[in-house]
Amino acid sequence: MGNPKAFLTIHRQEAGYRPLHDRIHDFGEVEQTLNEKDRRTQASRCMDCGVAFCHWACPLGNKPPEWNDALYKGDWELAYRLLNETNDFPEFTGRVCPALCEKACVLNLTHHEPTTNREDECAITEHAFAENYIRIHSPKRNGKSVAVIGAGPAGLTAANRLNLKGYAVTVFDRNENAGGLLRYGIPNFKLNKTIIDRRISLLEAEGITFRYGEDIDVMSLPEGFDAYIIATGTPTARNLDIPGRELKGVHLALEMLAQQNRVLAGADISKDKLVNARGKDVLVIGGGDTGSDCIGTAHRQGCRSVTQIEIMPKPPVGHSDPANPWPAYPRTLKTTSSHEEGCTRRWNLNTLRFTGKDGKVTAAEVQEVTWESVADGGRPVMKPVGEPETIKADMVLLAMGFIKPVQPQFAENVFVCGDAANGASLVVRAMADGRRAAAEADRYLKR
Structure with missing residues (x-):
């Protein structure tokens, strides 16, 4: 680590929220950002703790010690490369993840002041977009195709992984745009939808086809694909069946x-x-x-x-x-x-x-x-x-949660992931499961 004793002298500093009297009048993102100097100083607090419980706690297996060290040293591009190795869309998790890594940080145990991993992650990614570190990949096609049903975080992650491996990927979604609950559940004041649009534009440039307004019946999947990823989420909200439920309002x-x-x-x-x-x-x-x-x-x-x-x-x-x-x-x-x-x-x-x-x-x-x-x-x-x-x-x-869907027995070339497989959970867990499903589909198609 560049400064292995920084955690002893530097306290946790969060960017904080916009003033309350200002933010409640619009749907702009409530969270602010630190300047570059303060952000790097915060990254320096990530210590060489031997056993990185942050890595253990993250469903994606992110490696905060590595990219925080690169950030502290001012190598923003290396920080992004290290982050993007495990996290397909850190601009999403950098805004809406509850930061399991921070709760498992050794500094949370000893000082109740964990490293600002989530904010660092968001800052690294925004810097990468601003400095054009994020480049369009043109993978060599392998002649096989995959259909992804559902354009939420699990489906997008699976689609991205498979596309980069050379598969021709088509994503179907019943809504008019991609993102799933990222777009149609999480408010703009937590995640501005231009952030999603920016990523979808990149995925399209890299060869992924998106087809919107198509409500696919998983029992009648579109023909012509070698494998299928079911990432339809948990569409059924838990209701409250009590007298008066039918009242307007x-x-x-x-x-x-x-x-x-x-x-x-x-x-x-x-x-x-x-x-x-x-x-x-x-x-x-x-x-x-x-x-x-x-x-x-x-x-x-x-x-x-x-x-x-x-x-x-x-x-x-x-x-x-x-x-x-x-x-x-x-x-x-x-x-x-x-x-x-x-x-x-x-x-x-x-x-x-x-x-x-x-x-x-x-x-x-x-x-x-x-x-x-x-x-x-x-x-x-x-x-x-x-x-x-x-x-x-x-x-x-x-707002009482969602009912875990019951999936039928699918053919061996169909893989279920995210909330569709596990019930409602975190965006970061959906992304991790989308990555798992993509790996399983890849192994199947290479047999």
Whole structure:
């Protein structure tokens, strides 16, 4: 390492967010960037720790010690080459990854100040684009073709890997553009869609064909391909089948998030189909990242208030949970930029019913619950406590996750990856599984 003792004298410095009063009025990315000097200084904190738990924790097997060292020494091109060896699209993960590597960083264990790997990754990649380090590859074709069904992070990763190996790759997607949940789930204030467009343009220049607006039935795959990658994600959101679900104003989270991203892209949505929180008291049911994205979107649409409720207990604060030791990803309370923008958060609440007037939702009836352990160590049992109460809501957004799809038995030349194979998970895990599926397809086609 260039400076093996930097971690002793230099503290973690994050770029931080744009001022709250500024960012809630637009959908521009909320995260700021450090200047080049400060970014290299932060990279110097990555120490020669012997056993790199960051590498172990990353589903892609990224090597932060190597590219952080190159960044610290000012060799941005080498840093990008090292990063891109394991990560096909670091401009995506550099913005939306929860940074499992940072949670497993030795500095997180000893100082609770891990290396800024995610921000470094994003900075390296943006520098690479700006300095034209990213060049178009023209792989020699091997005469075989592969169809990729789904243009989300798993499908794009598989397509990229197979294309670089010389296969003629065609990507099919039911939406009007590529990206999957990167485009139609994650808000622009976390990932500007021009970042996706830039990468898709590169993939097209390298020979990948994209066909949009084609909803492929996996039981009737398009003919003429030597292998198939199924990367259709988890299209079915978990619903809440309780009285009042049919009331106007109760929506699945993606109905709002996907529509807002389409509006920002220029889509014309009729007033009667518009899912907009302007002037409304919004209730978000679900405490995960999707729920957080709903909060931030509601603020930018001009809501009156936002309340987020979760049926599970409040996670512990800080780093003191003995049941969840380092280097595992910590199950601790997470406060996002959207939460900072204003939100009432409550836990251990079960939703009993929605009530309304003239066919429109006006409130949700909820009840506090407790979770009791069972003797055999199985799933805790939910028990109601106290009396039901009412939460006022003109709009309810259901952000309770997605149902893992059940896949049929496919032919031996069909490979399933990403959320379609494993259920809803992280973008970085989808990309890693897309890489796995591409390797398996390559081995099959070389037999």
